[in-house]
Amino acid sequence: MTAPITEEQWAEARRTATEVLPGLVKELGLPKALLSYQSRAISMLESTACRVLFIEKSRRIGLTFGFAAYAALRAGRAKSAGGMDVMYISYSQEMTREFIDACAMWARAYSDAAIEVGEFLFDDSDKEGERSIQAFRIRFASGFEILALSSAPRTLRGKQGVVMIDEAAFVDSLPELLKAALAFLMWGGQVVVCSTHDGTENEFNKQIQAILAGRSKYDHLRIDFDQALKEGLYERICLVNGREWSPEGEAAWRQEIIDFYGDGADEELFCIPTAGSGAWLAGPLVEARMSLEKPIIRLELPGDFLHRNRIERAILMAPALQQLKEALQRLDKTRLHALGFDFARVADLSVATLLSTTRLLKREEELTLEMRNVPGDEQKMLIRLILENAPRLVGAAFDATGMGWTVAEDMGRLFGFRTPDSPAGLIDAIKFSTDWYRFNMPPLKTAFEDDQIALSKDDEHLTDLRIVKVIAGVPKVPDVRTGEGAKKRHGDFAIALALAHFASRHQWTEYDYQSVAALAEGMGDEDDDNAYGRRHW
Structure with a gap:
């Protein structure tokens, strides 16, 4: 040599x-x-x-x-x-x-x-x-x-x-x-x-x-x-x-x-500053932003779910489905909303987080849905329910790596893919890369530091956010898991939150109409599909 x-x-x-x-x-x-x-x-x-x-x-x-x-x-x-x-x-x-x-x-x-x-x-x-x-x-x-x-x-x-x-x-x-x-x-x-x-x-x-x-x-x-x-x-x-x-x-x-x-x-040579050994977000900083009491819906299905009959499957799904519908009905129809979805099927959790944006541009967690051992079709049904009922939805970012692509693809068929040539679409299919983390994690950290984000109080979500480390100069979730037994987590909420925050920063255009009758009534009829700028595809 x-x-x-x-x-x-x-x-x-x-x-x-x-x-x-x-x-x-x-x-x-x-x-x-x-x-x-x-x-x-x-x-x-x-x-x-x-x-x-x-x-x-x-x-x-x-x-x-x-x-x-x-x-x-x-x-x-x-x-x-x-x-x-x-x-x-x-x-x-x-x-x-x-x-x-x-x-x-x-x-x-x-x-x-x-x-x-x-x-x-x-x-x-x-x-x-x-x-x-x-x-x-x-x-x-x-x-x-x-x-x-x-x-x-x-x-x-x-x-x-x-x-x-x-x-x-x-x-x-x-x-x-x-x-x-x-x-x-x-x-x-x-x-x-x-x-x-x-x-x-x-x-x-x-x-x-x-x-x-x-x-x-x-x-x-x-x-x-x-x-x-x-x-x-x-x-x-x-x-x-x-x-x-x-x-x-x-x-x-x-x-x-x-x-x-x-x-x-x-x-x-590779523009990667020597990394510190501490957490990317300090625990006290995360806890200071956990000031809300919004629903965190957790759905875990048995391993033989697909082998049960239709009625049993419906009974197992009913509690989470009802909680989700109630949470969606309580959303503020005057706010913009954005969704982030981190997909998993076997070992890890699927997590969907919905953020709203206040008039002062602060992002607030409105609801989070966590799914463990939930088949793909049931995940798609629940995610579609959120997308169809979230008022003034400006975007949804999906983990499109591995099997996650199937959910992103089906939602893109319904709500349109966002691309440079078609910015009006709602669905961003994200293939995670080092550059994606490099450019999109810093704005999320800034939101924590500047008190421009508010989350629900939850110890497991705190753990997910604290697990993010600076790896080779870039904030990422390391290849370690927290929790015990079959209930381990892999920073799932942190990824869903990063995706939702990314989607919330999209440029958007509201192009359909608002119901005058609904505006006159204040909150209006929650069943009016055309009220408060709901998008149609």
Whole structure:
């Protein structure tokens, strides 16, 4: 096996790339000289709508070279074309020197006039005394400059332009640096924050989680090692080093890099911050949100249910069916509703959770139906009953993995599938993936933290929510079960709640009518199928 690539070998490859890239630009043209993810980042930054961009990335994928391309473009322009100063900040002098070299190379490739490239001492005075740091600068004929600093100087305040913070998770004080950088936005500036991860509690990861949760409106981009390879990273390395690319060669090189980082590969290469060992949701936080007294209907059928006659089966189903009908009749017809359904048939529970949305956009649990050892047809009957009677239903998200697909499919036939081409459908058939959890669990946690969700008091539901852990950087239900004997649980309510919360955040349109007579009577006739915007298919 080839030895793992060393830091010196990688640096040499980068120096080679710097030397040949101007010719590559000339030969291929600018768009092709950039890899897809580099072009994507620059395209986002060129958009007038992109004011703040956070990028979580793999280490050493050449994104800094893409930033250098953008910096040279921006500083080389006239003011009338959107030109402005660019300030680059990283945690090491070597990175700032490398960035300036790359910017100078791109300026030559663009044929921009860089009238001065050099080093100088930057005054970083504080109340404890005078001090200076080594910095790097490129001045352009446009009148603008690229300024690269190896720390976070307080004198960043008062300037304006584009601020690029590279490897932001490793700077001395990212919160303070962001305060200074975000002031640039007032004068039309731009802020780019890029980094590999350095733990779940790092400020950089907290900012990323806030974006994914919808709490922050900043733009976001994620580029891991495999994505970079798929978009041509190793092919470009082969090109600039005069080597022939092959799938086998790429696979071997990929494994060498992963072996080099060892236990740190997930964080360094695959954008997965080192996970904490605690629960995803703190117990006291969950208990604080359990403030309601809404029905939790539990139906467990005997193992020989399907072997009994029709009357016996009806008797066994009757209590849960009656409780469900009564709960549905008590729903507030002025509220929006959304359903989440986690399917199981043998070992685990099937759980359906119905949420309503108040006028203040708080999600409240209205009812939960738990089914153990309930055949598929009976599950479909009960779920259909909820869907047909939940007022102003905006969506229903179904676990569509394994046998769950059959329930999602049959409900989709009746109520319409929601797809990008058909957003009016009600049924989302969810094939769970790491990305689904990554993007949809943070908004649920935000709802708990911001007191925007209320649940029924239940110790088993508390256990289900507490079992969720951060696994490989993503909140998931681990492969463990709680409870005793045949009554074990597998975080079933947590999944149903996450699905319901996901469905409740859908865009929706109410397109049929409300009964004037029912509105005049207040709550109206609960049997009026056309009252209060009930959907028809």
